[in-house]
């Protein structure tokens with residue numbers, strides 16, 4: 001293994017695709033061909049079993065095209081223990097397929113509790129074995145240190161919330177303190193951590209979450225945080241497009257990995273894919289939507305420079 005930052009860099013350059021497919025299974029949105037007679041079930045074990053099949057088949061459709069997947073822990077936690085077992089199986093399957101796994105669990109707590117989260121999620125004996133974890137900064141520096149130390153010791157990565165994609169994020173993140181919005185203060189702290197954890201590619205193992213729904217702030221933060229990878233959610237279903245995320249890349253086409261969850265994994269239920277494919281061909285819609293997003297980013301951002 002190598003520094004997470006270098007692994008991410010190499011995977012993005014290899015695929016020429018700064019794209020992460022979000023694994024956010026929602027029971028009611030699963031393809032009918034998978035649901036079969038189970039549509040009305042309330043049994044979490046049955047639901048979790050279907051999430052496993054669904055996520056594996058999504059991974060099969062995309063793994064040759066993208067560097068990473070991002071399982072959203074919430075949808076698995078919602079199903080209790082059965083969902084958590086399936087989350088671990090999905091992570092394992094994705095890794096077997098050569099994908100980097102960003103576990104989206106947005107964890108944090110006071111330092112001593114954060115240490116338990118960090119060890120459990122990124123430590124050497126972690127039952128999850130993800131390559132990277134999303135974390136929240138609002139408990140301050142002593143809450144982040146255990147994650148950074150554990151991640152570095154295990155060649156894992158972190159993405160810390162800086163400017164989130166949701167409209168309500170501005171309530172706290174845009175508050176001006178000492179002449180700067182709070183997200184700039186958080187961004188400066190994360191950039192410091194990125195510099196301390198820099199790999200050969202020049203970026204750090206500690207990255208930032210910056211939403212595609214705030215293109216001006218994305219460009220501003222790219223300049224302010226030159227060593228920091230950005231995880232950019234909000235493309236697709238939340239309204240962000242390729243032009244909105246363009247500011248997240250540097251002149252070499254590096255710097256961001258753009259997430260798309262519903263827009264890819266449930267592509268079969270939207271046009272043009274719904275008309276193009278039979279219900280049982282839902283995986284082809286997932287693959288097409290992935291390729292369409294990659295082409296969109298290559299055309300409208302500097303990531304086009306990564307093409308061979």
Ligand SMILES: O=C(O)c1cc(=O)[nH]c(=O)n1[C@@H]1O[C@H](COP(=O)(O)O)[C@@H](O)[C@H]1O
Nearest residue numbers: 072134164165166209233237238260261262
């Ligand atoms: O950390 C995240 O990934 C995240 C941060 C953020 O600011 N906004 C955001 O949407 N996300 C996650 O990114 C995914 C977006 O899903 P879609 O809107 O379906 O593409 C969800 O799993 C969200 O929890």
